[in-house]
Amino acid sequence: MLLKLSLAGMKGKLKDYFVLLSGLVMTISVFYMFQTLSWNTEFIKSNAMIRNIQLVFIVGSVLLSVVTIMYMLYTNTFLLSLRQKEFGMYMMLGAKKKSIKKIMFVETMVIGAASLVIGITVGIGLAFIVGYLLAGQLNITLEGYQSFYLPAVLATFVFFIVVFLFTALINHIKLSRVQVLQLIYSDVHPDEMPIQKKKNSWLILLGLITLCLGYVSLIFMEQLREIGLFAAPTFTTLGTYLLFIGYLPVIVRRIQANKRWTTKGVTSFTFAQLNFRIQGLTKILATVAMLIALGAGAISAGLAFKNSASQMAEMMNVYDVVIKNPNAEEKAILKSVHFTEENQYRFKEDADYTYYLRDDLDNQRPLLLLSDGKKPKFKRVTEALPKGKISLREVKNPEVGQQLSDEWARALWNLQTNYREIKQTIVLDAETYHKIQGQEMLMYIGKSDKFMDYLHEWQEIDMLVLEKEPNLTADDLTSKYSFYNMYSSFTSGTMFMGLFLGIAFLAMMASCLMFKIVSGASKDTSRYQMLRKIGVRRSQLSTSVYKELFIIFLFPAIIGLTHVLIGMNMFSFIILNPYYRIWVPIIIFLIIYSLYYVITVKLYKQIVLPKE
Amino acid sequence: MKSPVVEVCNVQKVYGKKGGNQFKALNDVSFSMQEGEFVGIMGPSGSGKTTLLNVISTLDQVTSGEIKIDNVDITDMGQDELSDFRSQKLGFIFQDFNLLENMTIAENIALPLYLQGTPAKNVDAKVMTVAKRLGIEELLQKYPAEISGGQKQRSAAARALVHEPTVILGDEPTGALDSKNATSLLETMKDLNDRQNVSIMMVTHDAYSASYCQRIIFIQDGKLHKEIHRSSTRELFYKEILDVLAQLGTKNA
Ligand SMILES: Nc1ncnc2c1ncn2[C@@H]1O[C@H](COP(=O)(O)OP(=O)(O)OP(=O)(O)O)[C@@H](O)[C@H]1O
Ligand SMILES: [Mg+2]
Numbered sequence: 001m002l003l004k005l006s007l008a009g010m011k012g013k014l015k016d017y018f019v020l021l022s023g024l025v026m027t028i029s030v031f032y033m034f035q036t037l038s039w040n041t042e043f044i045k046s047n048a049m050i051r052n053i054q055l056v057f058i059v060g061s062v063l064l065s066v067v068t069i070m071y072m073l074y075t076n077t078f079l080l081s082l083r084q085k086e087f088g089m090y091m092m093l094g095a096k097k098k099s100i101k102k103i104m105f106v107e108t109m110v111i112g113a114a115s116l117v118i119g120i121t122v123g124i125g126l127a128f129i130v131g132y133l134l135a136g137q138l139n140i141t142l143e144g145y146q147s148f149y150l151p152a153v154l155a156t157f158v159f160f161i162v163v164f165l166f167t168a169l170i171n172h173i174k175l176s177r178v179q180v181l182q183l184i185y186s187d188v189h190p191d192e193m194p195i196q197k198k199k200n201s202w203l204i205l206l207g208l209i210t211l212c213l214g215y216v217s218l219i220f221m222e223q224l225r226e227i228g229l230f231a232a233p234t235f236t237t238l239g240t241y242l243l244f245i246g247y248l249p250v251i252v253r254r255i256q257a258n259k260r261w262t263t264k265g266v267t268s269f270t271f272a273q274l275n276f277r278i279q280g281l282t283k284i285l286a287t288v289a290m291l292i293a294l295g296a297g298a299i300s301a302g303l304a305f306k307n308s309a310s311q312m313a314e315m316m317n318v319y320d321v322v323i324k325n326p327n328a329e330e331k332a333i334l335k336s337v338h339f340t341e342e343n344q345y346r347f348k349e350d351a352d353y354t355y356y357l358r359d360d361l362d363n364q365r366p367l368l369l370l371s372d373g374k375k376p377k378f379k380r381v382t383e384a385l386p387k388g389k390i391s392l393r394e395v396k397n398p399e400v401g402q403q404l405s406d407e408w409a410r411a412l413w414n415l416q417t418n419y420r421e422i423k424q425t426i427v428l429d430a431e432t433y434h435k436i437q438g439q440e441m442l443m444y445i446g447k448s449d450k451f452m453d454y455l456h457e458w459q460e461i462d463m464l465v466l467e468k469e470p471n472l473t474a475d476d477l478t479s480k481y482s483f484y485n486m487y488s489s490f491t492s493g494t495m496f497m498g499l500f501l502g503i504a505f506l507a508m509m510a511s512c513l514m515f516k517i518v519s520g521a522s523k524d525t526s527r528y529q530m531l532r533k534i535g536v537r538r539s540q541l542s543t544s545v546y547k548e549l550f551i552i553f554l555f556p557a558i559i560g561l562t563h564v565l566i567g568m569n570m571f572s573f574i575i576l577n578p579y580y581r582i583w584v585p586i587i588i589f590l591i592i593y594s595l596y597y598v599i600t601v602k603l604y605k606q607i608v609l610p611k612e
Numbered sequence: 613m614k615s616p617v618v619e620v621c622n623v624q625k626v627y628g629k630k631g632g633n634q635f636k637a638l639n640d641v642s643f644s645m646q647e648g649e650f651v652g653i654m655g656p657s658g659s660g661k662t663t664l665l666n667v668i669s670t671l672d673q674v675t676s677g678e679i680k681i682d683n684v685d686i687t688d689m690g691q692d693e694l695s696d697f698r699s700q701k702l703g704f705i706f707q708d709f710n711l712l713e714n715m716t717i718a719e720n721i722a723l724p725l726y727l728q729g730t731p732a733k734n735v736d737a738k739v740m741t742v743a744k745r746l747g748i749e750e751l752l753q754k755y756p757a758e759i760s761g762g763q764k765q766r767s768a769a770a771r772a773l774v775h776e777p778t779v780i781l782g783d784e785p786t787g788a789l790d791s792k793n794a795t796s797l798l799e800t801m802k803d804l805n806d807r808q809n810v811s812i813m814m815v816t817h818d819a820y821s822a823s824y825c826q827r828i829i830f831i832q833d834g835k836l837h838k839e840i841h842r843s844s845t846r847e848l849f850y851k852e853i854l855d856v857l858a859q860l861g862t863k864n865a
Binding site for chain 2: 259260264265266267268269272273275276277527530531532533534535536537538539540
């Protein structure tokens with residue numbers, strides 16, 4: 001009987017259950033997505049450039065589990081809040097607590113099982129779609145990546161069954177403690193009272209210390225090695241939660257106390273509302289901050305690996321193309337590229353030597369790469385070339401040879417196009433050069449303004465070279481493009497993982513925040529209605545919602561991005577410059593986040609400010 | 613000379629869409645209320661009292677007819693104008709308190725002032741004055757969840773008064789209070805009416821509450837049924853009200 005009643009009760013709140021279920025499904029599917037990579041050790045080992053990648057995934061799993069458990073605890077409170085008034089009524093009418101508890105347990109487990117099945121299905125779908133899209137976008141083939149991966153399914157299953165049992169237990173305890181009256185009046189006190197003047201200083205202090213420890217381990221990751229890999233996420237996460245719990249209410253209260261800002265029109269309500277609910281939001285916002293850090297961090301890392309390929313290429317060669325005797329086809333391609341520098345050197349060759357004309361070299365002194373290990377720097381060759389008449393016999397004598405200056409030796413070495421035909425180079429004065437038998441040829445070198453803008457052109461040129469010289473294979477080429485290509489094939493796997501996980505984390509973040517705000521909205525409705533009644537314009541209320549949610553969105557974004565900015569240090573031992581173009585992923589993130597903010601505001605407004 | 617603050621002319625209110633299930637909740641209602649009057653509205657459940665109060669308070673729109681408050685026709689105003697009108701001219705006391713539980717009592721009371729853009733330095737003094745008048749100055753820093761029902765209702769009354777509205781409208785303001793608290797609120801309202809000449813219109817079920825009014829309008833089935841004025845003591849008026857209610861009751865039966 002009671003079961004029937006409670007089923008009827010559930011029907012009345014289908015919308016809320018939908019919110020609850022979609023929140024759970026999202027969590028589970030993201031968790032699953034993460035597991036598909038995490039358990040696929042073969043794939044990650046063969047595709048990652050990070051030696052300790054396995055450890056990264058273990059740490060990631062732990063972090064994700066913490067976040068998931070926080071999220072689940074929250075959804076569970078929501079589930080309980082949906083039902084408690086009804087349960088209170090049953091109990092008042094004489095239902096036994098025992099049977100109420102039983103219903104709650106069954107309900108938690110049924111919802112858990114349903115969301116688990118749907119969640120894993122959605123997870124498989126998402127893993128497939130994201131994997132497929134990314135592979136297409138990045139132009140890579142993913143060998144060994146499986147969107148349906150049995151160990152991942154099992155891991156997800158076990159983890160969530162345990163979590164659901166755990167939450168069911170919590171509900172059980174909560175229901176045991178609670179009084180009937182508390183249940184009945186549960187929606188009269190929808191939020192906790194704002195803390196008056198409780199001292200949070202020790203929380204804040206502890207939070208600051210742990211966060212600092214976390215940051216220090218992130219910055220000195222290279223020295224700390226495995227210790228750092230564990231210390232950084234542990235301390236950073238702990239610090240984040242402590243700071244949000246301790247400090248956020250204090251900040252909001254400070255703002256509210258500033259009468260100049262908060263007494264204009266409806267802002268007094270906005271900040272009162274914020275101050276009132278911030279207490280219940282701290283944990284979820286800390287979770288969101290962590291997810292932002294993980295998501296934006298993973299994407300930044302992925303892109304940093306991608307960028308590192310071009311940077312590595314820049315560190316290898318000064319000139320984007322080096323072509324021996326460009327033919328018509330090659331010349332046509334070269335014409336379409338905007339070069340900042342183009343040089344051509346006449347030379348002749350025989351079986352053992354390459355003879356360069358001194359005047360050409362002297363007139364078009366090439367650039368050399370000066371590397372400080374971080375950024376490519378260029379220097380034009382300034383040293384002198386061998387002077388006067390050069391005796392062929394002397395320079396061909398292995399005992400004497402030609403003594404080229406250091407810079408010139410390197411510059412001439414750079415004029416090679418492949419590893420196969422490495423010949424000794426000799427610089428000759430015009431007279432001696434012209435006496436050499438054999439056809440005169442041209443070595444063309446060019447440097448464009450942007451290597452990355454012409455990838456397609458470089459690729460075509462490399463292909464033409466291979467056509468011209470059939471005895472060469474792609475591996476023999478020394479072109480900047482071939483190097484770039486090789487390096488990016490190493491990095492693409494890592495980049496794929498970064499982007500894949502980044503997308504998963506951000507999706508989870510979105511779901512978390514959306515869930516919190518939408519699930520709390522129906523409780524706020526009466527307040528907004530009240531304000532409408534006493535004469536607050538709709539537009540003012542709308543502004544109030546924008547403001548309130550803006551502040552709620554702001555804090556985790558700031559903290560999350562700070563984590564990313566500091567955390568990118570972690571990759572400095574493997575990527576040349578992890579901060580190279582870091583603003584790109586950050587701006588992408590900010591755009592997505594703002595869009596998401598606007599959507600949340602719209603959703604929230606739809607609930608609290610229904611159309612008139 | 614007294615002028616009408618509220619004029620209701622031939623007001624009709626039809627619920628439901630055309631062609632659908634229509635229900636005439638107000639049928640050709642006309643009356644007016646003078647400045648400084650304390651008017652009660654009574655009638656059986658479902659007779660249209662709340663509907664009447666809602667259209668007067670601009671929360672709902674009439675189907676036809678005209679309502680003027682302070683000589684301003686409110687039936688053809690836009691939503692924003694109506695909001696401003698409410699925040700400036702009207703004060704509300706609802707049955708279920710309707711305080712914002714996320715703000716302290718002081719903040720709740722100050723809200724109408726903030727909405728009107730009263731400078732912050734004047735707000736505190738005004739809040740204090742009205743709180744003293746209603747005897748809740750001790751409660752100002754508390755949250756609604758921390759005070760009793762009667763105290764909440766007095767706080768709601770303070771909020772309705774603080775911006776010195778033209779009319780105070782109440783839908784069963786004493787409905788959720790025990791007799792002691794109800795009496796205290798009614799005394800306060802009467803006092804405001806007597807001394808400060810505040811115009812009050814109140815819907816009530818309860819003859820005792822109604823006996824504090826100067827005039828009572830009875831409605832039945834959406835129509836004006838009868839109007840009685842208080843001419844002598846409250847006790848006699850109370851009896852008179854009971855008589856009318858009895859009449860209404862027998863008619864219904
Ligand atoms: N939104 C609505 N849609 C349709 N009918 C409505 C609506 N609101 C009220 N009614 C109907 O209009 C009539 C008058 O309702 P109203 O709420 O004004 O009654 P009331 O006199 O305030 O009753 P009570 O004393 O019980 O509060 C009732 O028959 C009610 O069913
Ligand atoms: Mg009513």
